[in-house]
Amino acid sequence: MNPELDFKASPELTMGVELELQILNSRDYNLARDAVDLLSLLDKAPHPGAIKPEITESMIELNSSIHENFGTLRTELREIRDAVARAAAQLNLRIAGGGSHPFHKWSERRIYPSERFKHLLEVYGYLAKQFTVFGQHIHIGVPDGDAALYLAHTLARYIPHFIALSASSPFQQGADTEFQSSRLNTVSAFPLSGTLPFVHTWNDFVAYFDKMRRFGIVESMKDFYWDIRPKPEYGTVEIRVLDTPLTVDRAAQLGAYAQTLAHYLLTQRPLPPSEDVYLVYKYNRFQACRYGLAGTCIDAHAQRQLPLQRDILDTLELLQPHAARVGTGEALMALRADAESSRSDAAWLRETYRKLGSLNDVARRQSEQWMGPPPAA
Amino acid sequence: MTDLEFLPQFPLAANPLALFGVLLLAGVLGGELTRRVLNVPRITGYVLIGLTLGASGLNVLDARMLGYTRVFFDIGLGLVLFELGRRVHFGWLMRDRWLAVMALAECTLSFGCMFGALVWFQVEPLYAAVAAAIGVSSSPAIVLLVARELKAEGQVTERALNLVAVNSVAAFVLVTMLLSWIHREYHAGWFVMVLHPLYIMAGSLFAGLAASWLALGLAGWLGKRIELHAALLLAVVVLLVGAAEALKLSILISLLTFGVLIGNLDRDHVLMPVDVGRFSQIFFVVLFVATGAILKVSDLVAGGAIAAVYIAARFVGKSIGVLCFAHLSRIRAGSGGLLSIALLPMSGIALAMTYSAESFYPAFSAKLRVIVLAAALVLELIGPLAVQFALRRAGEAQKEEAP
Numbered sequence: 001m002n003p004e005l006d007f008k009a010s011p012e013l014t015m016g017v018e019l020e021l022q023i024l025n026s027r028d029y030n031l032a033r034d035a036v037d038l039l040s041l042l043d044k045a046p047h048p049g050a051i052k053p054e055i056t057e058s059m060i061e062l063n064s065s066i067h068e069n070f071g072t073l074r075t076e077l078r079e080i081r082d083a084v085a086r087a088a089a090q091l092n093l094r095i096a097g098g099g100s101h102p103f104h105k106w107s108e109r110r111i112y113p114s115e116r117f118k119h120l121l122e123v124y125g126y127l128a129k130q131f132t133v134f135g136q137h138i139h140i141g142v143p144d145g146d147a148a149l150y151l152a153h154t155l156a157r158y159i160p161h162f163i164a165l166s167a168s169s170p171f172q173q174g175a176d177t178e179f180q181s182s183r184l185n186t187v188s189a190f191p192l193s194g195t196l197p198f199v200h201t202w203n204d205f206v207a208y209f210d211k212m213r214r215f216g217i218v219e220s221m222k223d224f225y226w227d228i229r230p231k232p233e234y235g236t237v238e239i240r241v242l243d244t245p246l247t248v249d250r251a252a253q254l255g256a257y258a259q260t261l262a263h264y265l266l267t268q269r270p271l272p273p274s275e276d277v278y279l280v281y282k283y284n285r286f287q288a289c290r291y292g293l294a295g296t297c298i299d300a301h302a303q304r305q306l307p308l309q310r311d312i313l314d315t316l317e318l319l320q321p322h323a324a325r326v327g328t329g330e331a332l333m334a335l336r337a338d339a340e341s342s343r344s345d346a347a348w349l350r351e352t353y354r355k356l357g358s359l360n361d362v363a364r365r366q367s368e369q370w371m372g373p374p375p376a377a
Numbered sequence: 378m379t380d381l382e383f384l385p386q387f388p389l390a391a392n393p394l395a396l397f398g399v400l401l402l403a404g405v406l407g408g409e410l411t412r413r414v415l416n417v418p419r420i421t422g423y424v425l426i427g428l429t430l431g432a433s434g435l436n437v438l439d440a441r442m443l444g445y446t447r448v449f450f451d452i453g454l455g456l457v458l459f460e461l462g463r464r465v466h467f468g469w470l471m472r473d474r475w476l477a478v479m480a481l482a483e484c485t486l487s488f489g490c491m492f493g494a495l496v497w498f499q500v501e502p503l504y505a506a507v508a509a510a511i512g513v514s515s516s517p518a519i520v521l522l523v524a525r526e527l528k529a530e531g532q533v534t535e536r537a538l539n540l541v542a543v544n545s546v547a548a549f550v551l552v553t554m555l556l557s558w559i560h561r562e563y564h565a566g567w568f569v570m571v572l573h574p575l576y577i578m579a580g581s582l583f584a585g586l587a588a589s590w591l592a593l594g595l596a597g598w599l600g601k602r603i604e605l606h607a608a609l610l611l612a613v614v615v616l617l618v619g620a621a622e623a624l625k626l627s628i629l630i631s632l633l634t635f636g637v638l639i640g641n642l643d644r645d646h647v648l649m650p651v652d653v654g655r656f657s658q659i660f661f662v663v664l665f666v667a668t669g670a671i672l673k674v675s676d677l678v679a680g681g682a683i684a685a686v687y688i689a690a691r692f693v694g695k696s697i698g699v700l701c702f703a704h705l706s707r708i709r710a711g712s713g714g715l716l717s718i719a720l721l722p723m724s725g726i727a728l729a730m731t732y733s734a735e736s737f738y739p740a741f742s743a744k745l746r747v748i749v750l751a752a753a754l755v756l757e758l759i760g761p762l763a764v765q766f767a768l769r770r771a772g773e774a775q776k777e778e779a780p
Contacts, residue, residue, distance in 0.1 A: 025530070026466060028650030036772070037532045040709050090707060091532060092469040108528075110775070357601035360650050 002213075004220055005206050007145035010066070010235030012266065013326065014141035015259045017064045017073065019244050019251055020054055020134040021084070021370070022101050024094040029363035031058035031104040031132070034093055035112055041090060047083035048076050055117050056109040056132045058101075060084070066141070069327045070259070074252035081248045085371040094367035097251075098345065099134055099169030099183035099243025102359040102366075106130045106173065127190060133183040134244040136166060136251055138258045139236035145202025147266065148230040151237045152196055153273030154265045155228055155258075156281060159241055160288035160297045161312050165335060166242035166254055167292045168345035171359060180292030180346040181243050184285070192218065193225040198275055205230070227285075237262075241285075246345045246369040249334075256323075256331035261315075263322045276300035293342050312339050393445040397663060400438075400446060403430060404662035418523050418761040420665055425758070427669020438670040446667045453664030454518070455618035455632045456657035459610075461517040461545070462636015463653075464538045475706035476536060480543035483698030483720065484513050487544075488551065490694030494686050500748065503562055507555050508748045512691045512723060514548030515541045516760055519722035522661055523764040525654055531773035533712050537719040537764075540699075542633065545724065549629050553577055581627040585634025588617045589642055592635075597647040607651045614653075672754045680751020687752050695720050712771060719767040722760020723753050 025032040035057045042051050050063040062080050067073040088095045109129040111121045121128040142148045167180035179185070187193050199205050212218045221232065227241045239258055245251050264270070280298040287295035293309040316336045323329045338344065353362050407426030408419030415421075430438045438446075470477040488509045495505035520541050524534050553574040560570045592613045599605045614632065621631040639648060654661075677684070696717035703713025768774050 026469070027464065033530050033773070034532060037709055041707055044707070089472050092466055092473070092535060108775075113772075356646075358603075358649055361601075361646055364646065 002206070002210070005209055005232055007148065007202055007230075007232040008235040009143050010141035011068070012141055012143050012147075013259055013263055014066045014068055015073065015255050016066050016139040016234075016236070017077065017251055017255045018137040018139075019062045019077075019097070019248070020136070021060050021062065021244060022096040022098065022134055022366075023058050023060060023088070024096055024101075024363060024367055026092050026094055029094065029360050029367065031101050031109070032093055033057040033110055034091060035060055037091055038084075038087055038093065041087045042084065045083055045087055047080055049080045051080070051084065053112045053114065053117075055112060055120060055128060057112050058104070058109055058132055059112075059134065060095075067255075070252060070256040070331045071327065073255055074249060077248040077252050081371065088371070094364075095371050096363065096367040097134070097168065097244045097246045097248075097370045098349065098366050099167070099181055100172050101132070101134075102171035102349070102353075102362050103174040104132065106132060124190065130186055130189070133169065133186045135183060135187075135240060136242040136244045136254065138162075138239045138242065138255050139231065139234060140239075140258055140262045141234075141236050142262075142266070143235075145205065145230065145232065146200070148232075148235075148237050149196075149200055149202065149205060150269075150273060151262055151265055152228045152230055153198070153200075153277070154271055155237065155239065155261065156195065156277050157271070157300065158261055158315070159227055159239075159281070160284045160295070160308055161315065162239060162242050162254065162258070163285065163288035164292045164295065164308055164312065164344070165257070165339070166245050166250075166345070167289070168243040168246055168349065170346045170349050171353070171362065174359060176350070176353075179290050180344065181289045183243050184241060184289050187225060190225045192223055194227070195278060195281060196224070196226050196229060198273070198278065200273060243345070246348065246366060248370075250345070253331040253334050256326075256328035257319075257335060260319045260323050260326055260328045260332060263326050264319055267322075271301055274300055292344055292346055293339060309339060309342065391442060391445055393448070396442060396445050397449050400449070400663045400666045401659055404666040407666075408662070418526060418765050420519060420522055420526070420761040421758055423662055423665030424669035424672075427666040428672060428674070429669075430666070431670030431672070433672070433674040438667075443667060443670055446663065449660060449663045450667045451618050451622065451628060452615055453657070453660035455614050455628060456611075456653060456660055457518045457521055457664070458545075458629055458632035459614050459636040460653050460657070461521055461538060461542050462633040462638075463640050464535070465542045465637045465640070466539070467637075467641050469539070473706055475702050476539065477543075479699055479702035479706055480540050481547075482702055483540060483695045484544050484547040486698040487691050487694030488513050490690040490697075491687055494690035495683070495748070498683055498686055500683065501744075503555075503558060504744050504748070507552065507559070507745055508687065510548055510551035510555055511745075511749050512548075512687065512752070513551060514545045514724040515695075515720040516722040516724040516756075517541050517545055518661065518664060518724075519757070519760045520719060520764050521654075523761050524768060527765065527768055527773075528775035529768040529771075529773040530775075531771060532708050533715050533719060533771035534768055534773050536706075536708070536712075537716055537767070540716070540720060542637070544720070545629060546633060548724070549627060550578070553627075577625075577627050578630065580624060581621065581630035582634050584617060584621055584624070584626055584631040586638055588613050588631070588635040589638040592639055593643055593647060596649075597645075601649055603649045603651060606649045607653070607656065610651055610653055611656065668757060672750065672757065674754070676746065676750040677754050679747050683748055684751035684755070687748055688755060691723075691752075692717070692721060715767040715771045718763050721756065721763040723756035 023032045023034055035053055049065055052061045054061045064076050084095055106129045109132050111117050163181050169181050169183040172182050197208050229238050231238045277300045280300050284297045295308045296305050297308045297311050298305050316332055323332045352365050403426050404423045408422035411417055411422030412419050428434055491509035491512045492505050520537055556574050557570045595609055596606055617631055618628055621628045699717045700713045
């Protein structure tokens with residue numbers, strides 16, 4: 001078997017988080033191009049986790065370590081944030097969360113100087129530069145490939161939750177998109193985006209992958225930009241639909257939500273994977289992107305349509321006993337409070353724009369949310 | 378009255394507007410030509426076309442004609458200084474103390490090296506000191522405009538601009554202080570010796586501060602409308618340039634102060650980040666053509682060896698200052714050397730300073746001219762190339778990259 005497809009077992013329900021972040025200048029809060037300098041400075045500074053380049057020079061990616069509980073994940077993310085914020089301050093840069101930069105122009109972006117990213121530019125043309133959007137990926141540890149596929153298929157029903165709870169990309173290229181998460185529209189342009197095939201055993205998945213490789217469509221698992229994707233080398237299922245939230249605390253809470261859901265799905269196995277979920281998948285995904293918590297969703301198992309906000313609150317209720325077991329009660333309570341009062345990062349960004357009247361100010365406030373206000377001059 | 382009085386009378390009187398048009402056209406064509414033929418930055422082309430049209434060449438732009446361009450020259454200079462000031466972040470200089478130390482070190486060491494070298498070559502200490510003080514400044518216009526032309530962004534670009542702002546101020550403060558010495562040399566009274574520099578410094582700072590208050594107050598009232606803020610800033614810049622001239626203050630200090638303070642005093646972020654450079658480009662072209670026309674190739678011959686010593690000492694001083702602290706400021710390896718190169722261009726402001734000294738003591742200025750103007754000529758021409766090299770080498774220029 002292709003060694004890349006060799007599924008490495010990992011401790012069940014451990015989690016890890018990846019966050020793609022915006023590098024801004026301090027002058028007009030447009031995207032800067034300082035990833036190389038920032039990363040070389042961070043190489044010399046001690047910090048937990050890992051900090052890596054992303055496709056353009058205006059982005060960096062933070063990786064947490066592997067965690068069993070929400071508390072340690074949040075602490076670590078805060079530590080990495082502080083290290084990044086210190087390095088950024090040294091270079092007079094600002095760092096921001098949020099799924100999109102409100103007004104940068106994609107044509108001004110520069111591809112990060114590495115072979116892989118240059119290759120992506122060759123393959124995807126302008127899509128590569130438009131890919132300067134910022135997502136959160138959550139990894140959940142699973143014991144084997146079959147469990148990974150079960151979890152991936154059953155999580156598909158909850159994808160709108162993750163989109164609505166993390167939505168933070170209402171503005172793109174200087175305009176209000178009227179979406180709560182416009183980032184996913186950018187991802188959808190890629191030919192290998194979408195959902196994984198409806199296969200249930202790891203052997204079947206490997207057969208599918210080999211076929212795709214023989215066709216010359218893919219070379220590695222990295223070529224699939226699916227919303228949920230098994231990651232055999234880490235032994236995880238990776239959820240990739242989230243916008244990077246405006247704070248690391250929210251990112252940790254969303255990690256906790258995924259962990260608790262996975263606990264519910266893997267320990268109770270309440271639902272069989274269903275192709276019907278994929279029939280309604282794009283509708284649900286669009287509703288969550290466009291309207292966020294105010295959207296509707298179709299529960300394919302119950303065959304009914306209901307408000308997404310209701311579905312999220314019901315799910316949070318359902319997860320309570322599991323939250324108690326995995327220690328995510330505090331995180332889920334925070335998510336519930338926001339969902340109940342229809343608070344979201346996207347709404348906050350729009351409100352900030354309404355109050356301050358300029359997208360430069362929105363980007364500035366975005367960076368203040370993430371790294372705290374700038375040190376006094 | 379004859380019937381033909383509606384016709385113009387010959388010879389035609391010089392018309393400042395037509396002159397502005399001619400300078401602009403000559404600059405644009407010259408800049409593009411040198412870029413295409415020699416592959417050098419357009420700015421070098423503007424200066425070359427100025428030299429061609431000026432006293433060293435066709436002498437179309439003689440002193441009288443240049444007098445008419447003064448107003449456009451000053452607006453261009455005002456806009457450059459304002460934009461440079463806006464790039465200065467007090468907060469950054471506080472956070473990255475080594476950057477601040479680097480700025481002071483390169484000013485001090487370049488002054489020391491130039492002064493020492495000139496005195497060694499038997500230049501009188503007073504002339505050596507004034508020439509060294511003028512040489513402390515790097516050209517804000519060249520560094521800013523090359524960065525704009527290359528769409529450069531990054532640590533070398535931003536740090537170079539901050540260093541240029543600091544060394545421009547340092548040069549001006551030094552020259553102003555030395556004015557006291559010049560006054561003494563020419564037997565002026567104590568009153569003039571103390572009051573003149575004090576008036577220029579305090580007056581210019583206050584003018585910049587008042588302009589910042591005015592602009593911020595009006596920006597708050599106008600609301601977040603970028604086109605209105607653009608007009609507001611242009612208006613206040615021109616107003617301040619005019620006021621500084623009328624009040625015999627320093628355009629450099631007033632406009633730099635305005636630029637620095639408007640960013641650093643705007644705690645409520647009322648002012649939108651207007652890109653002043655977009656509409657000031659035409660003044661910049663005229664600024665460089667006029668600078669080229671002022672310079673004389675004969676100065677280069679007169680300056681000769683001493684100008685070469687001056688340029689070399691200046692580069693050595695600036696490089697040591699930057700390189701000693703580049704590591705502590707934790708920038709990428711190699712960036713220190715590129716920063717030193719980016720500081721090479723000498724300022725058109727050097728010309729203004731030389732002429733300002735001339736206006737008081739013509740004899741003094743004639744001696745200074747030999748040293749400073751020859752160096753200014755060389756560095757106006759190779760300076761843009763040096764900055765272009767540094768920013769490209771640092772990987773900060775916008776590369777043409779498919780698609």
